[in-house]
Amino acid sequence: MWGCGARALLGVWEVRLAGFLGRRLLGSNAAAGKSIAPQCWNCGHAREVGCGDEFFCSHCRALQPPDPTRDYFSLMNCNRSFRVDVTKLQHRYQQLQRLVHPDFFSQKSQTEKHFSDKHSTLVNDAYKTLQAPLTRGLYLLKLQGIEIPEGTDYKADSQFLVEIMEINERLADAQSEAAMEEIEATVRAKQKEFTDNINSAFEQGDFEKAKELLTKMRYFSNIEEKIKLSKTPL
Secondary structure, eight states: OOOOHHHHHHHHHHHHHHHHHHHHHHHHHTTTTOOOBOOOTTTOBBBTSSOOOTTTHHHHHHHOOOOOOOOOHTTOOOSSSSSSOHHHHHHHHHHHHHHHOGGGTTOOOHHHHHHHHHHHHHHHHHHHHHHHHHHHHHHHHHTOOOOOOTTOOTTOOHHHHHHHHHHHHHHHHHOOOHHHHHHHHHHHHHHHHHHHHHHHHTTTTTHHHHEEEEEEEEHHHHHHHHHHHSSSSS
């Protein structure tokens, strides 16, 4: 028969051995380049990666923190492409907000409330970014390590800048609704042309061309904002 002291000593050695084997396993996984499944912050249960329910722990159903490595296209279930189905994007946005909106976590823990706020903000940002061609294109470039700072006239030739100046002058001088609609139609047609050309540039992997076209599109987007403001009653 084992005495109490012997059983206690055996228990200590079992714990030490388990810890040693665990460290060996972790070390061998790291050396082999194997990723270790993240654990739930609430129950410690290993989270199932790629199971289709990445927002909640499959064991305790606690809301998990956002994945910092996930881009907007992945979050919104879109292909990483300039061409996006806006209707499907909107449906995904509504689906995610029904899952993570803070209104549904008012009775939950402070941790889940915090994660809910972060998720909801991330979903809003992703939706707004991917919804509009300009911000979508700029985000695609950003994923390629290419950014266009505000105020940059990247490859904006003098003829193009003169065109922008003339449209702005027409906008400032417009005294009738018909004149405003004519300018709006001109800008809309240019934006459609830019959208088609930018899509072609991305499909061909020509990021320099996409950068040039997006820089020009930004000018016309600024004019669109001015038109919207002129229609807004004071």
